[in-house]
Amino acid sequence: MKKNIQICLGSLLLVLGSIFTACGPEARLDMVGMFAGTSPKIDERFEESKVYNDQHGFTTLQAPVEDYRVYVCTDTHVTKTQTRWTYFIDTYRHDPLCPVAVHLGDIIDAQNYFDEMYSAYQAVPLNPAKKDTLMAVAGNHDIYFKQWPEYIKYFKTCYYYFIVETPSGKKDLFVVYDSADGTVGSKQLQWLRETLEWADKQDFRHIVACTHTHFFKRDGSQGHTSNYTQEETYALLNLFTQHGVDMVWSGHDHSREITQVKDMTCIVVDSMKDEDKKPFYMLVTMGEKIDYEFVSVADIQK
Template sequence: MLSTSIAALCAALLASSHDGPDPIGSWSLSSADFDGARLEAVLGVHGRAEGPLAFVEDAHGDALYFDGRATRVVLATDHATSEQRLPTRHMTIEAWASVNTPAAWGGLLGLLQDNGDAEAGWILGYDGKVFTFGLASKGADDGNGQITYMQGKTPYEIGVLHHVVGTFDGETMKLYVDGELDAESEAQSGDILYPDHAELVLGGYVDRNESFFHNGRLRSVRLFDRAASSGWVRAGFAHGRELRHADPYLWIDPELRWVVQPYLQWATKDGMTIRWETSRPGSSEIRFGRAVEFSGEGDARVGLLPKLKSDASLVLHHELRLEGLEPETAYYYQAVTHDDLGRELASTFLSFQTACVGDTPFAFAVISDTQGNPSVNGRIAQLAWAQRPSFVLHPGDLVDTGSVKSQWVHEFFGSMQPLFERVAFFPVLGNHEQDARLYYEYMSLPDPEYHYTFVYGNAQFFMLDSNRQVGPGTRQYKWLSGELARSRATWKLVIYHHPAYTSDENDYGDTWSGPSTRGDMRVRALVPLFDKHGVDIVWNGHIHSYERTWPLRDDRARQSQDGTVYMITGGGGGSLETAGPIRPFFQNNVRHGHHYCMVAISGKTLEMKAFDLDDRLFDSLVIGK
């Protein structure tokens, strides 16, 4: 083909323009390089495309767009029978690629097996924030192989083409992004360790039991059996610098639809934040009022809301803050988006209530570890909504993998929408969120968003990120100490993910065969603060079961209410865990099973009730002051 000859000539010119290795495989992924589903290689084996083929134009031609669902290019169904030459000890992978959807296991070019402890092969890819380079060698072989997944430090820009290079010289792995060294590791050495059988794939992370599709562009990929020098990498980036500085390509859905339906955040006595996400950029509009005014009859009957808050900016993530509202007041709202074609997307009429003040009674739900189980967390959302909570506390692990967008869309917001469209939720980060950018894209919380406090009625809530340091002298410790000292609330309630006290069988030591710390010792450093300032209850997740302690003070159980009750409410959806065989001194009630809690506060009385998936009460607590 003419296009193949031109591409080969360009590759030869590029290789001869500076010192560096010659490729053993070179693939340009422009429309001219495809004959139907066949990818004509510049060097090496030809490829076979799967899924839809779409190409994105740029100033220098075009590039294949991988849809994240079905598109990939298979270069070899099994490297053991392929004619493609592979690196043995030294290697370089070079790619011009963009990422449109962050993913925990993103792949640009890979040949690997990573199944349990059996790890072999290599991959150039990305995670939820940065580019990655993974490789296994014989020098680091523990009997089953061991891949080092090296993460860069420079975040990629969504939709922007980046120059990404991974090298290995038998001693050191290096990862370059846009011509600069971004990470290196000496964890691997010697010859590359290959699996017996594996696919060689462009645009995916694929092994025997996993297949994750790339969403973004691949413009070109080259494979070498030598380790490129830093000068060669810089020169390679310089030749394509214009690609890096071109405008990003963000795929636009032809249909205007909900990606995430309206949900509520940051409820205060005089305001509410309403958010939603659409498939196409559009304007943001909230129609609201204290009552829906209906006119007309039958099919012509329409509802109107008297007030309007809007933003004409065309965006995918919509956020509007309603302010100047009355406390303890019911409002009705409708979220509306108009796209650039004039089409309208409008929600049904929904409702919320502003926060109460003083000693007015209120109630809230506590639901944690909803991760990866929409059938369970959806059921819990329905049960909790039936009790009409004022808001929801979520002690972390909202999703199973925070960098995977589909989990937020389908396994969290999608299943819990009936609850969150009518009551605000206040979350903290769990370990499964991975501090991913998607968490911050979806949440509207006070800066820095990973710790904050809010007042509701006569209670104050203190929200922490226990993935970060919380010991004495750290930012969060000093912040919490100051906030607790200033608080004049009747009830002081703390929420973070990892438990200071737990009866779990094996998270902090195998209790079936030996000792356990019975909790996360990092966060146990916070306990003296709770004792000093009279914190009433601490809610945690992380352990996928239910537990309530006796009131604790000075690391001892108290028979009176002079102490802090620690509760684990990790039964929101994650795979269930079990208590160990030995009952620790702090344990009052422990239960294996999915569940949620309802907490009601009226003046100086707090009532807590815990319910299972059949909505049966299995534990309760009353605290009076």
């Protein structure tokens, strides 16, 4: 009997120790968030972002050429090292054909790394010869551990669109939406509907949707990360295919996956984490067609 009690108490201490380690100040994974998210819900984040969007509107960028380039990366998971993150910034800043780069979420790994991420971003020298912009969307790692206030401090809003206009006046629309909870929520879904209905009436050359969470689970690369619910998967796919979205770019999986859904191409981009053995970013050429290639950064090591 005494031995059984000792075993039970020992097991309890082990479990409590594990939970403390998993949730403590140096933890990487927000285990509390597994049952009750510690950042505001998506509809609350939407409302907070709406205030910013209503005040500042959305951006139109000028492309330097007709066939311009967009650099896309995801899942940099910045911690105390930021080698590939800074390499990515330096690379797109020195490409004269690139007016914009996109980060698809999980820019940092866990709590307390936003400062490192931003310091590294600022430390990369600006290219005086050109103007460019980095667009970002929140991933789950960016907002768990109550990190939403910090995210919003740096990135201002969780949903928006931006337009890139070429010298001849052709316009491409990029719709960026928040899926860091594994759901887009009801208000953001309505905004996506309204935005794409508005886009139908414009003369956009291409429409691209950018977010963190991907649609499908087609192989074992995904590990223990969730997708959207089934209901939302089909609702979003239908919305996007009905309104002529050409591509959906996402991350989260850390492993490339390209899926054709009707006339739309869904691309999951590889991760750019410093520790990963097969890191890539995606280089997209936006012309009459959208061409893309994946560029390895495996040689870029700390």
